[in-house]
Structure formats: C-alpha cells, structure tokens
Amino acid sequence: MPWELLVWCVSVVLFLALLTQRYWESRLPFWLRGMRDSPLRWYLIGYPLAVCRIRFTWRRLCQNVDLSVMRRSRYTAVSRDTMVRGTPIRPIPPRLGLIRPTLLGFTVRVHLHPGQTPAQFLGNADAFVHAWRVHAVRIISTKRGEVSMIATHRDPLADSAAAWNAFPAPRLMTAVVGRLADGAAWVMDFLAVPHWLITGATQSGKSTLVASLVTALGAQPVAILGIDLKGGMELGLFEKRLSGLATSRAEAIILLRQVIDDLGRRMDICRADGVRSIWELDENDRPVPVIIVVDEVAELYLAADPAGKKEAVECSTLLLRTAQLGAALGVHLVIAAQRFGSDLGPGATALRAQLGGRICHRVTDETTAEMTLGDLFPDAVIVAQAIGEHEKGVAVTTVGGQWTRARSTLVTPDQARQHSAATSDRMALGDWNE
Numbered sequence: 001m002p003w004e005l006l007v008w009c010v011s012v013v014l015f016l017a018l019l020t021q022r023y024w025e026s027r028l029p030f031w032l033r034g035m036r037d038s039p040l041r042w043y044l045i046g047y048p049l050a051v052c053r054i055r056f057t058w059r060r061l062c063q064n065v066d067l068s069v070m071r072r073s074r075y076t077a078v079s080r081d082t083m084v085r086g087t088p089i090r091p092i093p094p095r096l097g098l099i100r101p102t103l104l105g106f107t108v109r110v111h112l113h114p115g116q117t118p119a120q121f122l123g124n125a126d127a128f129v130h131a132w133r134v135h136a137v138r139i140i141s142t143k144r145g146e147v148s149m150i151a152t153h154r155d156p157l158a159d160s161a162a163a164w165n166a167f168p169a170p171r172l173m174t175a176v177v178g179r180l181a182d183g184a185a186w187v188m189d190f191l192a193v194p195h196w197l198i199t200g201a202t203q204s205g206k207s208t209l210v211a212s213l214v215t216a217l218g219a220q221p222v223a224i225l226g227i228d229l230k231g232g233m234e235l236g237l238f239e240k241r242l243s244g245l246a247t248s249r250a251e252a253i254i255l256l257r258q259v260i261d262d263l264g265r266r267m268d269i270c271r272a273d274g275v276r277s278i279w280e281l282d283e284n285d286r287p288v289p290v291i292i293v294v295d296e297v298a299e300l301y302l303a304a305d306p307a308g309k310k311e312a313v314e315c316s317t318l319l320l321r322t323a324q325l326g327a328a329l330g331v332h333l334v335i336a337a338q339r340f341g342s343d344l345g346p347g348a349t350a351l352r353a354q355l356g357g358r359i360c361h362r363v364t365d366e367t368t369a370e371m372t373l374g375d376l377f378p379d380a381v382i383v384a385q386a387i388g389e390h391e392k393g394v395a396v397t398t399v400g401g402q403w404t405r406a407r408s409t410l411v412t413p414d415q416a417r418q419h420s421a422a423t424s425d426r427m428a429l430g431d432w433n434e
C-alpha cells in the first residue's frame with residue numbers, strides 16, 4: 001500500500017511539473033538548463049508529444065492548407081431530426097506514414113493524392129512548422145508519389161561549430177564542410193556541382209568556410225591551388241598543403257596560364273582515349289583533380305592603373321576559360337567574394353553564370369544576396385538577408401537542386417596549420433601538372 005501511494009505521488013508531481021514547465025524552466029540553474037536540449041528529453045517527452053500533435057491535427061491542417069481532396073462517402077447518415085439531400089462529401093488528407101524519431105526531430109513520409117505535387121507541400125512548409133511547433137521542416141521528394149518531411153525540433157546551427165562530430169566524406173571530390181539546418185552533413189560535391197561561388201559581408205565566415213573546405217579536401221589525392229590577393233593571409237595557413245599559391249595578380253596570371261596549359265594536356269589525353277571526361281578514364285591514367293580556390297576575387301578584377309587593368313582583364317579571361325573547360329577535365333573553381341557582379345567588369349557576370357554552386361553568408365545589402373541566389377532561388381534571397389550579425393559562419397547554400405541554411409565547421413588558424421603540415425605529403429608543389 002505505501003508503495004502504491006508513493007507511485008501515485010511521484011506520478012502526480014511529474015504531471016504537475018510537466019504542466020508548469022514553462023514557469024520553472026527559465027529559473028533553473030545554468031547547468032541544468034542544458035537538459036532542455038538533451039536527446040533523452042526529446043526522445044522521452046518531445047517526440048511522443050509531437051507524434052500526438054501531428055496525428056490529432058493532420059486532418060484539420062491538411063484541410064486548412066488545401067492538401068485534402070474531397071471524396072464522396074459511400075454511406076449517408078441521416079439522424080432522426082435532420083434530413084440531408086444530396087451526397088455528403090468528406091475531406092481526405094494525404095496518407096501519413098510512420099513518424100520516425102531522429103536525434104534532432106523526426107521524419108515522416110506522406111503519400112500524395114493523384115494530381116498532387118511536392119511543390120504544394122513546399123509552399124506550406126511554414127504552416128507545418130507552426131502547427132507542429134518545431135524549428136524547421138524540410139520537404140524533399142525522393143520517390144515518385146511521396147514526399148519526405150524532415151522536421152527539426154531545435155536549430156542545430158546554434159550549437160558551437162567546434163563541438164560537432166566530424167562527418168566522413170562520402171567519396172573523392174566531396175568535402176564535408178559543416179552542418180545543414182536539418183542536422184545532416186553539409187557536403188560540397190564537386191562531381192555534382194563543379195564550380196562554387198561563396199559570398200558574404202566582411203566577417204561573415206567566408207574564409208572559415210574556405211578553410212573548412214581546404215581541410216576536408218586536404219586529406220584526399222587532390223591538387224589545391226590558392227589565389228589569395230589579401231597578401232596570402234588566409235590561404236597562406238595552408239601553404240604546406242597547397243600545390244601552388246599566388247598572392248599577387250602577376251602570380252595569379254602565371255598560375256592560371258599553367259592551369260590552361262594543363263587543361264590542353266587533359267583534353268589531348270581524353271581525345272586519345274575517346275572519352276568526354278577524365279572520370280571515364282582508367283584510374284591509373286587519370287590526371288589529378290585540381291581545385292582552384294580564389295579568396296576575395298574582387299582584388300583580381302579591380303585595378304587603378306592601365307597596366308593593372310590589362311592584368312585584370314587577363315585574369316578574368318583565364319578564370320572564365322578555366323570554368324568553361326574545367327568541369328569535365330577535373331579542374332574546379334571556388335570563388336569567394338564580398339560582392340560579385342557586373343560592377344567588377346563584364347567578365348564577372350559571365351564567370352558567375354558558370355558557378356552553379358552558390359553560398360551566401362550574412363550580407364549588408366540586398367544586391368549581394370540577389371546576385372548570389374536570386375537568379376536560381378528567388379525565395380532564398382530573403383532568408384540570406386535575415387542571417388544575423390551574431391550568426392557567424394551561417395549561410396544559405398544550394399544543395400541537391402534546392403537551398404537550405406547551413407553553418408560551416410570552425411577551423412582555427414592553428415588547426416589549419418596543423419592539418420596543412422599533416423597532409424603536406426598528399427600533393428606537393430608541382431605534382432599536379434607534371
């Protein structure tokens with residue numbers, strides 16, 4: 001009997017604690033507040049509550065956002081005092097699959113009605129966020145007739161980037177550079193998207209992303225060439241790992257001319273073997289893939305004196321040719337810039353059109369976000385503009401034909417130097433075009 005009483009008392013206390021949670025939680029000591037985000041709390045309380053909320057509100061939610069279809073019922077109920085003339089119709093929501101928990105939220109598959117498309121669900125993502133009281137909902141379509149909804153109950157990008165576990169790279173020429181808003185690895189895949197543009201205001205996190213990329217690719221048999229006209233302050237940290245580093249416009253021209261010569265050789269090899277890309281060549285005959293990283297491209301394009309202007313035009317032409325020819329020949333560009341538009345010269349717009357991968361950090365004007373994302377994803381422009389000053393390293397990135405928020409892994413200068421020294425044997429200077 002005392003045991004039963006004890007169980008009852010504990011249950012009542014737990015129940016009351018749950019009901020009054022919002023009043024006492026903010027008064028907890030700091031070290032206990034961390035429990036709010038603990039996975040255990042999510043699995044034991046958050047997830048079952050979310051499942052109940054979704055199951056109970058699904059029909060009404062779909063009706064409110066026009067995702068239900070009207071169907072005639074086979075049976076007509078007529079009560080004693082009411083007589084219905086005609087055939088009653090019933091809103092049928094799309095069928096909801098099993099709601100599976102994940103560390104940061106849950107995923108659920110939805111089976112579309114005939115005539116429905118994933119775009120209708122994408123347009124209502126905000127409605128799902130509010131109805132389910134989650135941080136974000138990402139909607140992807142991996143199978144015809146189905147959409148997968150991936151919900152996160154808190155913002156994973158708010159965590160300290162340094163505390164993230166390193167994700168392994170899926171394959172050669174892919175680099176895991178941070179984390180996406182749904183908690184998945186942020187992968188820059190150069191085989192899927194050969195060239196990338198990284199923009200953002202000063203101190204927004206461009207160089208940190210570049211450092212994260214070079215660190216991730218540094219472990220692979222890939223030649224990395226750096227062009228850093230900020231006196232080599234950023235890419236100089238990786239000098240031991242880089243296969244070439246240019247810190248002035250004249251050096252950049254020499255480096256890019258070498259790249260163009262190398263591209264010619266690669267074309268000859270492909271033609272001799274009757275293939276259209278170096279990836280179709282036998283592994284032993286395949287030239288080394290090359291990634292050219294340009295930090296602050298505006299420095300290459302802007303010049304005051306006539307001689308500098310001539311060099312700038314040559315740099316612009318060489319970069320454009322590299323972008324046009326490089327994708328199939330294993331030569332890839334990563335261009336970082338505070339702004340990258342027609343104000344830098346006609347070559348800039350032509351080069352931007354070749355850079356299919358776009359990453360936009362915090363911006364201080366609409367034009368930069370518009371230049372980076374507007375031509376591909378107009379709806380992402382406003383999201384990039386909303387990135388706050390305290391959100392260092394947070395960006396809007398294109399991934400798999402869509403856009404999402406992401407945050408790069410923080411690589412400190414010391415880590416960069418250590419990595420560079422540890423991987424210096426992978427591709428020493430001059431190896432790539434011998």
Ligand SMILES: Nc1ncnc2c1ncn2[C@@H]1O[C@H](COP(=O)(O)OP(=O)(O)OP(=O)(O)O)[C@@H](O)[C@H]1O
Binds near residue numbers: 209
């Ligand atoms: N992912 C991140 N997580 C935490 N802090 C970050 C992250 N990315 C950048 N930072 C911090 O933001 C600051 C600015 O970063 P960074 O130098 O990469 O900006 P930037 O855009 O290259 O600036 P600039 O154009 O002036 O060179 C750095 O001090 C860095 O510590």
